[in-house]
Amino acid sequence: MLDRLVARAAQLPAYGELRWHANHSSRIMMRKGVLLANGRSRDSGVSARLYRNGAFGFAAAPADDEASLSAVIATAKDNAEFAGGHAASGALSTAAGSGSYDYRSTRAPLSAEQRVDIVRRLDEAIRARYPGLVNVDISLSSHASEKILANSDGAATYSFVPRAALVVSMSVTANDGIVELYDILGGFGEIEDQSFDEATLAPWLEDLHENLRRKAEGGQCEAGDHDVVLDSALAGILAHEAIGHTCEADLVLAGSVAGDHLGELVASEKITLGDYGGRGPDGKSSFAIHVDDEGTPCRDVAIIENGVLKNFLHNKRTAQMLGAEPAGNARAFSFQDEPLVRMRNTCIAKGNDKLSDMIGAIERGYYLKRSTNGQADATSEFMFGVNCGYEIRDGKLGRAIRDTTISGVAFDMLKSVTHVGDDFHWSAGGGWCGKKQVIAVGMGGPSIKCRVTLGGRG
Amino acid sequence: MSAPTDDFLDQILARAKAAGATAAQALSSRTRYFEIEFDHRSVDLVRSTENETTMITVFRDGKRGGATLNGRRPEEVEAAIAAAATAAEAGVADPANDIAAAPSLPPGDHGPSEPDRAAMRAQVDEFLASLPSRHPLLRLRDSLYTFTDHETEFANSNGLRQRERRGGHGFRAMFMAKDGALTTSFNAAGGRSFTPFASLYDAAGVGRLMAECERSLERRPVTGKFVGDVIVTPHCLTGLLPSIAGALSGPALLAGSSPFKDKRGERIASPLFSLDNAPRSADFVDGSDFDEFGVPTRDLPIIEDGVLKDFLIGYFFSRKLGLPQTAGVRNSRVRPGETSLADMIAGVKRGILFSRFSGGAPNDNLDFSGIAKNSFYIEDGEVRHASSETMVSGNFQQLLQDIHAVSKEVVNFGDCVYPFIAASGVTISSK
Numbered sequence: 001m002l003d004r005l006v007a008r009a010a011q012l013p014a015y016g017e018l019r020w021h022a023n024h025s026s027r028i029m030m031r032k033g034v035l036l037a038n039g040r041s042r043d044s045g046v047s048a049r050l051y052r053n054g055a056f057g058f059a060a061a062p063a064d065d066e067a068s069l070s071a072v073i074a075t076a077k078d079n080a081e082f083a084g085g086h087a088a089s090g091a092l093s094t095a096a097g098s099g100s101y102d103y104r105s106t107r108a109p110l111s112a113e114q115r116v117d118i119v120r121r122l123d124e125a126i127r128a129r130y131p132g133l134v135n136v137d138i139s140l141s142s143h144a145s146e147k148i149l150a151n152s153d154g155a156a157t158y159s160f161v162p163r164a165a166l167v168v169s170m171s172v173t174a175n176d177g178i179v180e181l182y183d184i185l186g187g188f189g190e191i192e193d194q195s196f197d198e199a200t201l202a203p204w205l206e207d208l209h210e211n212l213r214r215k216a217e218g219g220q221c222e223a224g225d226h227d228v229v230l231d232s233a234l235a236g237i238l239a240h241e242a243i244g245h246t247c248e249a250d251l252v253l254a255g256s257v258a259g260d261h262l263g264e265l266v267a268s269e270k271i272t273l274g275d276y277g278g279r280g281p282d283g284k285s286s287f288a289i290h291v292d293d294e295g296t297p298c299r300d301v302a303i304i305e306n307g308v309l310k311n312f313l314h315n316k317r318t319a320q321m322l323g324a325e326p327a328g329n330a331r332a333f334s335f336q337d338e339p340l341v342r343m344r345n346t347c348i349a350k351g352n353d354k355l356s357d358m359i360g361a362i363e364r365g366y367y368l369k370r371s372t373n374g375q376a377d378a379t380s381e382f383m384f385g386v387n388c389g390y391e392i393r394d395g396k397l398g399r400a401i402r403d404t405t406i407s408g409v410a411f412d413m414l415k416s417v418t419h420v421g422d423d424f425h426w427s428a429g430g431g432w433c434g435k436k437q438v439i440a441v442g443m444g445g446p447s448i449k450c451r452v453t454l455g456g457r458g
Numbered sequence: 459m460s461a462p463t464d465d466f467l468d469q470i471l472a473r474a475k476a477a478g479a480t481a482a483q484a485l486s487s488r489t490r491y492f493e494i495e496f497d498h499r500s501v502d503l504v505r506s507t508e509n510e511t512t513m514i515t516v517f518r519d520g521k522r523g524g525a526t527l528n529g530r531r532p533e534e535v536e537a538a539i540a541a542a543a544t545a546a547e548a549g550v551a552d553p554a555n556d557i558a559a560a561p562s563l564p565p566g567d568h569g570p571s572e573p574d575r576a577a578m579r580a581q582v583d584e585f586l587a588s589l590p591s592r593h594p595l596l597r598l599r600d601s602l603y604t605f606t607d608h609e610t611e612f613a614n615s616n617g618l619r620q621r622e623r624r625g626g627h628g629f630r631a632m633f634m635a636k637d638g639a640l641t642t643s644f645n646a647a648g649g650r651s652f653t654p655f656a657s658l659y660d661a662a663g664v665g666r667l668m669a670e671c672e673r674s675l676e677r678r679p680v681t682g683k684f685v686g687d688v689i690v691t692p693h694c695l696t697g698l699l700p701s702i703a704g705a706l707s708g709p710a711l712l713a714g715s716s717p718f719k720d721k722r723g724e725r726i727a728s729p730l731f732s733l734d735n736a737p738r739s740a741d742f743v744d745g746s747d748f749d750e751f752g753v754p755t756r757d758l759p760i761i762e763d764g765v766l767k768d769f770l771i772g773y774f775f776s777r778k779l780g781l782p783q784t785a786g787v788r789n790s791r792v793r794p795g796e797t798s799l800a801d802m803i804a805g806v807k808r809g810i811l812f813s814r815f816s817g818g819a820p821n822d823n824l825d826f827s828g829i830a831k832n833s834f835y836i837e838d839g840e841v842r843h844a845s846s847e848t849m850v851s852g853n854f855q856q857l858l859q860d861i862h863a864v865s866k867e868v869v870n871f872g873d874c875v876y877p878f879i880a881a882s883g884v885t886i887s888s889k
Contacts, residue, residue, distance in 0.1 A: 030550075032712065032713065033550070038548070039526070054502070055501055055504070056504075058507075059506050079504035116548045134714050135713040177823035221827075223827075224888075250599060254497065256641075372819055373818060373819050378644050379643055379846075383828060386818065387818070405827040405828045407829050453888070455829075455851045456827055
């Protein structure tokens with residue numbers, strides 16, 4: 001297939017990419033012992049994208065034969081003409097990535113019975129060990145993105161990037177209603193590559209249940225501005241939502257405030273934040289990328305260096321418009337999707353401070369342990385949900401708190417950072433980011449002490 | 459790409475039976491999609507895609523397994539049938555697992571089957587030409603004018619067959635305003651319609667939101683923390699109502715985590731609030747004639763004058779919970795009230811016009827907290843200023859009870875229709 005795409009890409013009438021792309025996924029989901037999902041899915045097809053006078057034409061079809069490939073190229077050409085670009089836009093970057101990056105598991109695949117058995121045994125064990133639970137949800141899922149890409153500048157690459165996650169959610173009845181908590185285990189690789197054995201799961205479940213028990217006994221946050229310690233498990237979503245999105249060049253072109261601050265001090269000098277190719281700076285992220293979906297080889301991007309805003313994230317078009325070099329941030333979710341400016345492995349670099357010192361430095365505030373969903377904005381105002389945390393009173397952890405949301409203006413909040421931890425954590429199970437398309441991302445960082453706004457009725 | 463045929467699904471069912479299925483069903487969806495994407499300067503992408511997805515479910519002695527594929531490559535169809543059969547064999551037996559017996563409907567045909575691309579392009583060009591004079595400070599990104607033709611076919615081994623086609627236009631604008639160093643939050647809105655929009659500004663209230671966006675450049679937080687009123691806009695409801703509908707659904711009842719689980723027949727909301735599930739409504743381009751088990755859908759009141767009339771229960775959960783099937787597809791319609799938006803604002807002592815919720819997913823107890831984005835502070839019946847860094851916290855169970863006005867004005871999004879709703883008792887705070 002790669003040879004076919006390379007040959008056809010060389011004959012394209014303008015700059016363009018041809019991509020064969022398959023998403024493979026599976027999901028087993030059990031609620032209170034009832035199997036609600038038990039299956040797999042696969043979607044695949046070919047796409048063509050052609051560039052003409054500052055605009056793109058794109059077409060895709062769920063097939064990979066020569067006739068379908070010819071048809072999508074012809075339709076993409078028609079669409080590019082229909083787009084009617086008129087900009088004297090010049091040439092796009094011609095850096096051409098290559099190579100085969102195959103991360104499929106070398107272990108024997110688990111059978112359908114073995115996969116269902118992981119979930120069934122776990123459900124039985126949880127309900128036996130913690131009899132007071134109102135509900136138990138267990139989800140075992142996998143996703144792999146397989147791509148073959150060639151472009152008219154000579155890029156030619158293959159990749160297979162898998163990851164898998166086990167999610168357990170427990171609910172109990174508190175004096176004011178149902179309280180729930182979930183946690184995620186897993187990350188890079190296929191289900192066969194993960195450690196879902198008893199020795200790994202037992203302490204993990206014990207920790208989840210203990211946090212749930214304390215959360216049920218806890219109370220609402222006090223709404224307002226507070227000193228907080230963000231656990232390293234939250235640092236990834238902070239890097240992603242607060243800074244990463246604001247520094248995507250398509251958002252900068254749309255008017256993101258980051259565009260007004262390039263080269264300026266936007267954070268404490270303790271903050272260094274980057275977006276990385278491969279599997280991140282330590283090679284342990286839940287996501288891998290070496291060549292992006294425009295065929296650009298991936299380079300690391302320093303977004304903030306010692307507090308100074310240094311770079312934005314680009315595709316070929318935004319790089320051309322802003323006079324930068326793309327570093328491999330153009331990514332598409334499925335064969336039907338065009339590449340967009342996306343993050344890859346985004347993280348804050350670890351520092352030298354101890355978590356215990358950060359907690360000890362707060363007289364009245366919160367220690368926030370786990371996040372849920374998040375959102376960014378052009379103003380750099382960010383938010384993310386927190387489903388596990390504790391009060392800090394006089395430098396010590398107090399009662400647990402119920403679900404809350406934290407927010408802040410990133411370029412203000414990052415200046416309030418006084419401590420950056422010597423720990424580091426990639427988000428378990430990997431993250432998903434929504435921006436026209438969903439896409440897999442890696443995100444990580446250390447514990448951080450800073451000041452944010454919390455929602456709550458306390 | 460050829461249209462789905464009865465033969466294709468029949469062949470799948472026959473092969474599933476040969477692979478050991480005691481029963482089987484298949485749901486095929488063929489989609490043709492056309493999109494013009496633009497920012498405030500120009501069109502930057504024209505995209506057209508085709509896809510055909512088939513979801514195969516195999517039942518084997520009370521166990522269930524599934525596989526989904528796209529296209530019709532013979533080796534992949536065979537692999538999907540084998541995977542579904544293997545998954546079913548590995549599954550957990552449950553008496554609720556079975557295919558449906560229901561009447562086969564005449565094929566449904568809704569909306570146009572082809573876009574008028576030239577007319578769509580002309581509308582986009584007209585929109586972009588008028589934008590600088592109508593909204594000189596607005597910047598757009600990833601804004602889309604689309605046409606989707608979607609054909610769905612269902613078959614099961616009981617002989618149930620369903621088929622429908624739906625075609626419609628969609629418009630979605632994502633925008634912000636910028637004036638020198640002043641920048642607003644992003645906002646986004648859009649809707650779907652069988653017919654092309656008369657004006658893209660009229661699609662799902664986009665024009666109103668664009669005007670509000672330009673008035674949001676000078677923003678400030680509300681002062682301190684107080685318990686006040688919210689006027690929840692239709693656009694904000696699109697983000698909030700799924701949490702409430704989720705709490706009324708079969709999965710939440712099975713979990714035992716729904717705060718409404720024992721409340722059928724009881725008042726769970728203000729008498730001013732009525733919610734219908736209306737998948738057959740001619741108002742909704744994204745409605746559906748039948749569900750994923752092939753069961754014909756029907757329109758039903760869910761909450762009527764504040765009283766919970768029924769849950770949203772699909773085919774499987776109906777069998778599992780021993781309750782009548784009342785849903786399978788969700789298209790929410792909150793009935794309009796008798797108050798104008800202007801009168802609702804005039805009645806607020808202190809609160810906000812709550813236009814978008816950006817917050818953590820509400821928990822099982824329906825507690826919520828998040829930022830009030832694109833929102834405005836109201837005091838003594840007047841909109842005072844756009845808000846920034848303003849958090850709202852509360853509980854949806856209580857908010858439903860505390861509704862004191864529902865607007866005459868509604869916005870149809872193509873899959874749901876909502877009015878403005880005024881409620882009290884929400885904690886509003888800033889830093």
